[in-house]
Amino acid sequence: MSNISIIGAGYVGLVTAVCFAELSHRVNLIEMNPEKVNCLKQGIIPLSEKDLPELWQRNWEAGRLSVTSDYAQGLADSEFIFITVWTPATGNGKPDLKWVRSATKSIAEAANRPMVIVLKSTVPVGTADIVAGILARSGHNGHRFPVVSNPEFLREGMAIFDFMHPDRVVVGASDQNAADAVAALYEPLDAPIIKCDNRTAEMSKYASNAFLATRISFINEIALLCDEYDVDVVQVSRIMGMDPRFGSSYLNAGLGWGGSCLPKDVKGLIHMGKSRGVPMPLIRAAQQTNESQPYVVMQKLHQLLGSLEGMTIGILGLSFKPNSDDMREARSLLVIDLLKKHGCQVKAYDPLAMRTTAEVFPNVTYCADAYEVAAGSDALILVTEWDEFKELDMKKIASLMNKPIIIDGRNLYDPEEMAQAGFIYDGMGHRATKAKQLEGIALDGTQAM
Numbered sequence: 276m277s278n279i280s281i282i283g284a285g286y287v288g289l290v291t292a293v294c295f296a297e298l299s300h301r302v303n304l305i306e307m308n309p310e311k312v313n314c315l316k317q318g319i320i321p322l323s324e325k326d327l328p329e330l331w332q333r334n335w336e337a338g339r340l341s342v343t344s345d346y347a348q349g350l351a352d353s354e355f356i357f358i359t360v361w362t363p364a365t366g367n368g369k370p371d372l373k374w375v376r377s378a379t380k381s382i383a384e385a386a387n388r389p390m391v392i393v394l395k396s397t398v399p400v401g402t403a404d405i406v407a408g409i410l411a412r413s414g415h416n417g418h419r420f421p422v423v424s425n426p427e428f429l430r431e432g433m434a435i436f437d438f439m440h441p442d443r444v445v446v447g448a449s450d451q452n453a454a455d456a457v458a459a460l461y462e463p464l465d466a467p468i469i470k471c472d473n474r475t476a477e478m479s480k481y482a483s484n485a486f487l488a489t490r491i492s493f494i495n496e497i498a499l500l501c502d503e504y505d506v507d508v509v510q511v512s513r514i515m516g517m518d519p520r521f522g523s524s525y526l527n528a529g530l531g532w533g534g535s536c537l538p539k540d541v542k543g544l545i546h547m548g549k550s551r552g553v554p555m556p557l558i559r560a561a562q563q564t565n566e567s568q569p570y571v572v573m574q575k576l577h578q579l580l581g582s583l584e585g586m587t588i589g590i591l592g593l594s595f596k597p598n599s600d601d602m603r604e605a606r607s608l609l610v611i612d613l614l615k616k617h618g619c620q621v622k623a624y625d626p627l628a629m630r631t632t633a634e635v636f637p638n639v640t641y642c643a644d645a646y647e648v649a650a651g652s653d654a655l656i657l658v659t660e661w662d663e664f665k666e667l668d669m670k671k672i673a674s675l676m677n678k679p680i681i682i683d684g685r686n687l688y689d690p691e692e693m694a695q696a697g698f699i700y701d702g703m704g705h706r707a708t709k710a711k712q713l714e715g716i717a718l719d720g721t722q723a724m
């Protein structure tokens with residue numbers, strides 16, 4: 276078993292730490308924020324991620340995890356140092372590498388033995404070379420520090436599962452021994468391990484997230500057309516998804532993509548293109564489509580309500596996706612902002628994200644549940660498709676409202692069931708459709724007789 280240090284106790288760092296500990300490695304987490312260190316020492320996980328608290332506790336009690344702000348202590352005995360610090364987008368979309376650079380310098384100052392440096396943060400192509408350059412210039416007592424690029428493909432809310440069941444593990448390096456050593460850490464996971472150079476690994480991460488984003492924007496564009504031609508995009512997605520060349524995921528039309536990754540990485544890729552004179556029109560268009568989705572919802576609201584001035588609009592779901600309390604680049608923030616600009620009163624409910632939203636929008640009425648949101652509202656907007664919203668008594672919701680109007684920003688509901696519940700319903704390319712079956716394919720995906 277190996278000794279591993281991980282720098283940065285964010286989503287990726289914490290998940291990587293507990294998962295490697297679960298695989299029986301000894302993991303030292305290095306985190307500069309003393310508050311976070313204190314929380315972690317007490318077993319309090321400073322973010323919400325499925326199974327993370329349990330795995331932290333189990334491995335902490337087994338003595339396989341430790342956390343410190345002290346580099347010398349955190350690096351002692353380590354064979355691998357994973358850099359998992361954040362790389363937020365700056366104003367022009369360029370990822371900020373300040374924390375990657377400072378972590379690298381701290382490693383160079385504190386390390387007293389040969390170690391493999393593993394870059395897991397999402398970083399622009401060429402960053403591994405920058406890191407290797409900083410280490411080479413530092414002298415570091417004659418020890419070697421090969422740099423391996425090992426991007427993560429973890430979804431928030433599924434991150435532990437994704438780590439333990441990867442579709443692929445990407446190991447980019449010019450040093451074959453270092454690549455083999457990092458690959459060996461992942462061998463128990465029984466996934467294909469792709470060895471490549473650092474730049475390929477770095478690019479593959481950006482290309483993957485940009486492709487997901489583009490797929491979503493693609494189906495959102497099709498949804499706009501579906502609205503015009505009275506076609507249900509949910510059926511179109513299902514039909515498309517049956518083609519093994521496409522696959523069915525990331526084809527759910529709706530309010531668009533948010534979160535800490537897709538928006539940042541799309542910006543980062545566009546910036547990479549710009550700095551080399553590659554215009555990237557497709558990715559830019561995907562971004563533009565995404566930015567316009569909240570306006571699509573506003574347009575639908577206008578069509579049903581006329582002037583929005585003085586209306587009370589209820590928001591169901593605030594976080595950037597279900598099963599997360601993360602509000603980074605959440606679509607709800609844009610929707611609330613637009614509603615406020617149109618003179619609306621806003622009520623909202625989210626199972627996890629209300630406290631964070633209140634920091635940005637203190638003048639929203641935060642409610643105990645969806646029924647309280649509905650009471651007296653002139654319309655509802657479903658922004659985040661939490662499971663609990665599927666279970667609501669929609670007749671009751673409609674009866675509590677001033678006007679029983681709902682814009683389903685995630686196509687969570689069946690338009691016909693909503694009409695039966697008394698709603699005036701509009702989705703994103705998803706309305707009460709005239710035909711229940713299309714070209715012999717039934718709604719449940721089976722072939723119709």
Ligand code: UGA
Nearest residue numbers: 427428429430431491525526527531532533534536595596
């Ligand atoms: C994303 C990628 O899915 C991960 O593979 C990647 O590792 C991660 O970014 C990262 O770079 O760290 P995540 O940000 O957790 O993961 O979010 P996703 O589950 O991919 O969802 C992103 C956004 O797209 C959400 O706002 C979601 O509501 C939206 N979405 C997703 C759609 O609008 N339609 C879909 O069909 C799927």
